[in-house]
Amino acid sequence: MITDVSIEALRQVRGVLSQFQTEIQGTGYRARQRSDALESEGRNEVKKTESAVAAVEKKLEDLEADKSRTEARIRELTAKQNRLEAEIPRTKTEIANAERRVDALDNQLTELDYQLKDAEDTDTKDAIRERYYEVQAERSKASDNVGRLKNELDRLESEEFENKRQLGTAKAERDRIEGEIETEQKRLNNLKSKLQRQKNALSQLTNELHEYVNAAQRFEYSSAGQTEQNRNAVDQCITSIEMYLDTDL
Protein backbone atom coordinates (compact mmCIF):
# COMPACT_ATOMS: atom_id res chain seq x y z
CA MET A 1 0.00 0.00 0.00
CA ILE A 2 2.80 2.42 0.94
CA THR A 3 4.64 1.52 -2.31
CA ASP A 4 1.53 2.10 -4.48
CA VAL A 5 0.97 5.48 -2.96
CA SER A 6 4.61 6.38 -3.45
CA ILE A 7 4.47 5.50 -7.15
CA GLU A 8 1.36 7.61 -7.57
CA ALA A 9 3.07 10.44 -5.72
CA LEU A 10 6.24 10.02 -7.76
CA ARG A 11 4.31 10.05 -11.04
CA GLN A 12 2.46 13.15 -9.91
CA VAL A 13 5.75 14.84 -8.99
CA ARG A 14 7.32 13.74 -12.26
CA GLY A 15 4.39 15.31 -14.16
CA VAL A 16 4.70 18.55 -12.22
CA LEU A 17 8.47 18.71 -12.82
CA SER A 18 8.07 17.95 -16.54
CA GLN A 19 5.38 20.60 -16.93
CA PHE A 20 7.53 23.15 -15.14
CA GLN A 21 10.51 22.29 -17.32
CA THR A 22 8.39 22.77 -20.44
CA GLU A 23 6.96 26.04 -19.18
CA ILE A 24 10.23 27.66 -18.23
CA GLN A 25 12.02 26.48 -21.35
CA GLY A 26 12.86 29.53 -23.42
CA THR A 27 12.39 32.00 -20.53
CA GLY A 28 15.83 33.49 -21.22
CA TYR A 29 15.22 33.59 -24.97
CA ARG A 30 11.85 35.31 -24.56
CA ALA A 31 13.36 37.79 -22.14
CA ARG A 32 16.12 38.54 -24.68
CA GLN A 33 13.54 39.04 -27.44
CA ARG A 34 11.46 41.39 -25.30
CA SER A 35 14.57 43.24 -24.27
CA ASP A 36 15.83 43.66 -27.86
CA ALA A 37 12.40 44.84 -29.04
CA LEU A 38 12.02 47.32 -26.16
CA GLU A 39 15.55 48.68 -26.59
CA SER A 40 14.97 49.15 -30.29
CA GLU A 41 11.63 50.84 -29.65
CA GLY A 42 13.26 53.06 -27.05
CA ARG A 43 16.03 54.10 -29.45
CA ASN A 44 13.38 54.94 -32.06
CA GLU A 45 11.50 57.08 -29.54
CA VAL A 46 14.74 58.95 -28.75
CA LYS A 47 15.38 59.40 -32.49
CA LYS A 48 11.88 60.85 -32.88
CA THR A 49 12.59 63.39 -30.15
CA GLU A 50 15.99 64.18 -31.72
CA SER A 51 14.22 64.80 -35.04
CA ALA A 52 11.67 67.03 -33.30
CA VAL A 53 14.51 69.01 -31.68
CA ALA A 54 16.26 69.38 -35.05
CA ALA A 55 13.01 70.48 -36.72
CA VAL A 56 12.37 73.16 -34.08
CA GLU A 57 16.02 74.33 -34.30
CA LYS A 58 15.62 74.66 -38.07
CA LYS A 59 12.33 76.52 -37.63
CA LEU A 60 14.00 78.89 -35.17
CA GLU A 61 16.84 79.52 -37.64
CA ASP A 62 14.27 80.34 -40.33
CA LEU A 63 12.35 82.60 -37.95
CA GLU A 64 15.54 84.43 -36.93
CA ALA A 65 16.33 84.97 -40.62
CA ASP A 66 12.77 86.25 -41.18
CA LYS A 67 13.17 88.55 -38.19
CA SER A 68 16.49 89.93 -39.53
CA ARG A 69 14.91 90.57 -42.93
CA THR A 70 11.91 92.26 -41.32
CA GLU A 71 14.14 94.39 -39.09
CA ALA A 72 16.17 95.46 -42.13
CA ARG A 73 12.92 96.38 -43.84
CA ILE A 74 11.82 98.34 -40.75
CA ARG A 75 15.13 100.23 -40.72
CA GLU A 76 14.71 101.03 -44.41
CA LEU A 77 11.10 102.18 -43.96
CA THR A 78 12.01 104.19 -40.85
CA ALA A 79 14.82 105.96 -42.74
CA LYS A 80 12.38 106.73 -45.51
CA GLN A 81 9.83 107.96 -42.95
CA ASN A 82 12.44 110.28 -41.42
CA ARG A 83 13.33 111.58 -44.86
CA LEU A 84 9.65 112.18 -45.71
CA GLU A 85 9.03 113.83 -42.34
CA ALA A 86 11.83 116.30 -43.10
CA GLU A 87 10.86 116.77 -46.73
CA ILE A 88 7.14 117.46 -46.23
CA PRO A 89 7.53 120.59 -44.01
CA ARG A 90 10.30 121.79 -46.31
CA THR A 91 7.97 121.48 -49.27
CA LYS A 92 5.19 123.21 -47.33
CA THR A 93 7.58 126.08 -46.62
CA GLU A 94 8.52 126.20 -50.29
CA ILE A 95 4.82 126.32 -51.23
CA ALA A 96 4.21 129.15 -48.78
CA ASN A 97 7.20 131.04 -50.20
CA ALA A 98 6.05 130.40 -53.75
CA GLU A 99 2.52 131.56 -52.91
CA ARG A 100 3.94 134.71 -51.32
CA ARG A 101 5.93 135.21 -54.51
CA VAL A 102 2.70 134.89 -56.58
CA ASP A 103 0.95 137.36 -54.27
CA ALA A 104 3.86 139.77 -54.62
CA LEU A 105 3.75 139.47 -58.40
CA ASP A 106 -0.05 139.96 -58.33
CA ASN A 107 0.54 143.17 -56.36
CA GLN A 108 3.15 144.25 -58.91
CA LEU A 109 0.70 143.57 -61.75
CA THR A 110 -2.02 145.61 -59.96
CA GLU A 111 0.47 148.42 -59.43
CA LEU A 112 1.56 148.30 -63.10
CA ASP A 113 -2.10 148.31 -64.08
CA TYR A 114 -2.58 151.56 -62.12
CA GLN A 115 0.60 153.01 -63.59
CA LEU A 116 -0.58 152.13 -67.08
CA LYS A 117 -3.90 153.92 -66.52
CA ASP A 118 -2.05 157.00 -65.17
CA ALA A 119 0.61 157.06 -67.91
CA GLU A 120 0.21 159.77 -70.50
CA ASP A 121 2.77 159.27 -73.18
CA THR A 122 3.08 156.27 -75.45
CA ASP A 123 6.70 155.42 -74.59
CA THR A 124 5.91 155.25 -70.91
CA LYS A 125 2.82 153.14 -71.61
CA ASP A 126 4.88 150.79 -73.82
CA ALA A 127 7.55 150.48 -71.15
CA ILE A 128 4.89 149.75 -68.52
CA ARG A 129 3.20 147.21 -70.77
CA GLU A 130 6.51 145.51 -71.47
CA ARG A 131 7.20 145.36 -67.75
CA TYR A 132 3.64 144.14 -67.18
CA TYR A 133 4.14 141.21 -69.61
CA GLU A 134 7.44 140.34 -67.97
CA VAL A 135 5.86 140.28 -64.51
CA GLN A 136 2.89 138.37 -65.88
CA ALA A 137 5.21 135.75 -67.33
CA GLU A 138 7.08 135.63 -64.07
CA ARG A 139 3.79 135.30 -62.21
CA SER A 140 2.77 132.47 -64.48
CA LYS A 141 6.05 130.66 -63.75
CA ALA A 142 5.62 131.28 -60.01
CA SER A 143 2.06 129.98 -60.16
CA ASP A 144 3.24 126.88 -62.07
CA ASN A 145 5.87 126.43 -59.40
CA VAL A 146 3.17 126.55 -56.70
CA GLY A 147 1.22 123.89 -58.62
CA ARG A 148 4.31 121.75 -59.06
CA LEU A 149 5.17 122.05 -55.35
CA LYS A 150 1.60 121.20 -54.33
CA ASN A 151 1.73 118.12 -56.56
CA GLU A 152 5.04 117.24 -55.00
CA LEU A 153 3.51 117.66 -51.52
CA ASP A 154 0.58 115.41 -52.48
CA ARG A 155 3.02 112.82 -53.76
CA LEU A 156 5.12 113.03 -50.57
CA GLU A 157 2.05 112.79 -48.35
CA SER A 158 0.76 109.75 -50.27
CA GLU A 159 4.21 108.22 -50.05
CA GLU A 160 4.28 108.91 -46.32
CA PHE A 161 0.83 107.36 -45.90
CA GLU A 162 1.89 104.23 -47.78
CA ASN A 163 5.22 104.15 -45.97
CA LYS A 164 3.50 104.37 -42.57
CA ARG A 165 1.17 101.57 -43.61
CA GLN A 166 4.12 99.40 -44.69
CA LEU A 167 6.03 100.28 -41.53
CA GLY A 168 3.03 99.28 -39.40
CA THR A 169 2.72 96.01 -41.29
CA ALA A 170 6.45 95.30 -40.94
CA LYS A 171 6.37 96.05 -37.20
CA ALA A 172 3.33 93.80 -36.74
CA GLU A 173 5.14 91.11 -38.69
CA ARG A 174 8.23 91.51 -36.48
CA ASP A 175 6.03 91.24 -33.35
CA ARG A 176 4.38 88.12 -34.75
CA ILE A 177 7.78 86.57 -35.55
CA GLU A 178 9.12 87.47 -32.10
CA GLY A 179 6.06 85.86 -30.51
CA GLU A 180 6.58 82.76 -32.61
CA ILE A 181 10.29 82.68 -31.73
CA GLU A 182 9.40 82.86 -28.04
CA THR A 183 6.91 80.01 -28.42
CA GLU A 184 9.34 77.87 -30.44
CA GLN A 185 12.18 78.62 -28.02
CA LYS A 186 10.05 77.37 -25.11
CA ARG A 187 9.12 74.34 -27.17
CA LEU A 188 12.80 73.72 -27.95
CA ASN A 189 13.75 73.98 -24.28
CA ASN A 190 11.00 71.52 -23.35
CA LEU A 191 12.01 69.13 -26.12
CA LYS A 192 15.69 69.31 -25.15
CA SER A 193 14.77 68.60 -21.54
CA LYS A 194 12.57 65.72 -22.71
CA LEU A 195 15.39 64.36 -24.88
CA GLN A 196 17.88 64.44 -22.02
CA ARG A 197 15.46 62.79 -19.60
CA GLN A 198 14.48 60.26 -22.27
CA LYS A 199 18.13 59.37 -22.89
CA ASN A 200 18.71 58.92 -19.16
CA ALA A 201 15.54 56.85 -18.86
CA LEU A 202 16.59 54.73 -21.85
CA SER A 203 20.00 54.15 -20.33
CA GLN A 204 18.36 53.05 -17.08
CA LEU A 205 15.86 50.91 -18.98
CA THR A 206 18.68 49.26 -20.96
CA ASN A 207 20.47 48.39 -17.72
CA GLU A 208 17.29 47.00 -16.18
CA LEU A 209 16.55 44.99 -19.31
CA HIS A 210 20.05 43.51 -19.25
CA GLU A 211 19.57 42.62 -15.59
CA TYR A 212 16.23 41.05 -16.44
CA VAL A 213 17.67 39.01 -19.32
CA ASN A 214 20.58 37.87 -17.15
CA ALA A 215 18.22 36.94 -14.31
CA ALA A 216 15.97 35.03 -16.75
CA GLN A 217 18.91 33.18 -18.29
CA ARG A 218 20.42 32.41 -14.88
CA PHE A 219 17.08 31.16 -13.62
CA GLU A 220 16.37 29.06 -16.70
CA TYR A 221 19.83 27.53 -16.59
CA SER A 222 19.91 26.74 -12.87
CA SER A 223 16.28 25.69 -12.42
CA ALA A 224 16.34 23.59 -15.60
CA GLY A 225 19.41 21.74 -14.29
CA GLN A 226 17.92 21.30 -10.86
CA THR A 227 14.54 20.20 -12.20
CA GLU A 228 16.17 17.79 -14.62
CA GLN A 229 18.19 16.34 -11.76
CA ASN A 230 15.06 15.95 -9.62
CA ARG A 231 13.12 14.41 -12.45
CA ASN A 232 15.90 11.90 -13.16
CA ALA A 233 15.97 11.00 -9.48
CA VAL A 234 12.20 10.52 -9.47
CA ASP A 235 12.46 8.43 -12.67
CA GLN A 236 15.04 6.22 -10.98
CA CYS A 237 12.78 5.81 -7.93
CA ILE A 238 9.86 4.86 -10.16
CA THR A 239 12.01 2.33 -12.04
CA SER A 240 13.35 0.84 -8.79
CA ILE A 241 9.89 0.52 -7.28
CA GLU A 242 8.50 -0.97 -10.48
CA MET A 243 11.37 -3.48 -10.54
CA TYR A 244 10.69 -4.29 -6.89
CA LEU A 245 6.99 -4.82 -7.62
CA ASP A 246 7.81 -7.08 -10.59
CA THR A 247 10.11 -9.27 -8.48
CA ASP A 248 8.69 -12.70 -7.52
CA LEU A 249 9.42 -13.69 -3.95
Place this chain on the structure above:
Amino acid sequence: MDSSEIKRDMRDFQDSVLRLSSGIGNASVLWRDPQFQALSRSVSGVAIQSRDLLAAGDRCVNAIERFQRISEESY
Protein backbone atom coordinates in the same frame (compact mmCIF):
# COMPACT_ATOMS: atom_id res chain seq x y z
CA MET B 1 6.27 51.13 -25.87
CA ASP B 2 4.43 49.33 -23.13
CA SER B 3 5.24 46.91 -20.37
CA SER B 4 2.32 44.53 -20.94
CA GLU B 5 4.40 41.77 -22.59
CA ILE B 6 6.92 41.69 -19.77
CA LYS B 7 4.09 41.81 -17.24
CA ARG B 8 2.44 38.86 -18.99
CA ASP B 9 5.73 36.92 -19.09
CA MET B 10 6.16 37.61 -15.38
CA ARG B 11 2.62 36.46 -14.61
CA ASP B 12 3.11 33.29 -16.65
CA PHE B 13 6.43 32.67 -14.99
CA GLN B 14 5.01 33.26 -11.52
CA ASP B 15 2.10 30.93 -12.31
CA SER B 16 4.58 28.22 -13.40
CA VAL B 17 6.54 28.52 -10.18
CA LEU B 18 3.32 28.47 -8.13
CA ARG B 19 2.07 25.41 -10.03
CA LEU B 20 5.40 23.70 -9.36
CA SER B 21 5.28 24.55 -5.66
CA SER B 22 1.65 23.58 -5.20
CA GLY B 23 2.07 20.41 -7.33
CA ILE B 24 4.98 19.28 -5.17
CA GLY B 25 3.09 20.41 -2.04
CA ASN B 26 0.09 18.26 -3.04
CA ALA B 27 2.35 15.23 -3.36
CA SER B 28 3.41 15.63 0.26
CA VAL B 29 0.13 13.94 1.28
CA LEU B 30 1.21 10.83 -0.59
CA TRP B 31 4.95 11.00 -0.05
CA ARG B 32 6.40 11.50 3.41
CA ASP B 33 10.04 10.56 3.72
CA PRO B 34 13.46 12.27 3.79
CA GLN B 35 13.75 11.98 -0.02
CA PHE B 36 10.63 14.05 -0.41
CA GLN B 37 11.99 16.59 2.06
CA ALA B 38 15.10 16.89 -0.13
CA LEU B 39 12.95 17.33 -3.26
CA SER B 40 10.77 19.86 -1.48
CA ARG B 41 13.85 21.85 -0.39
CA SER B 42 15.15 21.77 -3.95
CA VAL B 43 11.83 23.10 -5.29
CA SER B 44 11.80 25.79 -2.57
CA GLY B 45 15.27 26.75 -3.80
CA VAL B 46 13.89 27.17 -7.31
CA ALA B 47 11.06 29.36 -5.96
CA ILE B 48 13.58 31.49 -4.05
CA GLN B 49 15.74 31.89 -7.17
CA SER B 50 12.64 32.99 -9.07
CA ARG B 51 12.36 36.03 -6.80
CA ASP B 52 15.47 37.56 -8.42
CA LEU B 53 13.84 37.28 -11.81
CA LEU B 54 10.55 38.71 -10.55
CA ALA B 55 12.35 41.62 -8.87
CA ALA B 56 14.34 42.31 -12.06
CA GLY B 57 11.08 42.15 -14.02
CA ASP B 58 9.42 44.64 -11.67
CA ARG B 59 12.33 47.06 -12.04
CA CYS B 60 12.06 46.67 -15.83
CA VAL B 61 8.34 47.43 -15.78
CA ASN B 62 9.00 50.57 -13.70
CA ALA B 63 11.78 51.65 -16.07
CA ILE B 64 9.56 51.03 -19.13
CA GLU B 65 6.70 53.01 -17.61
CA ARG B 66 9.01 55.88 -16.64
CA PHE B 67 10.45 55.98 -20.17
CA GLN B 68 6.95 55.81 -21.62
CA ARG B 69 5.69 58.70 -19.49
CA ILE B 70 8.54 60.88 -20.78
CA SER B 71 7.99 59.75 -24.39
CA GLU B 72 4.32 60.68 -24.20
CA GLU B 73 5.12 64.30 -23.26
CA SER B 74 3.92 66.40 -26.15
CA TYR B 75 5.29 69.85 -27.01
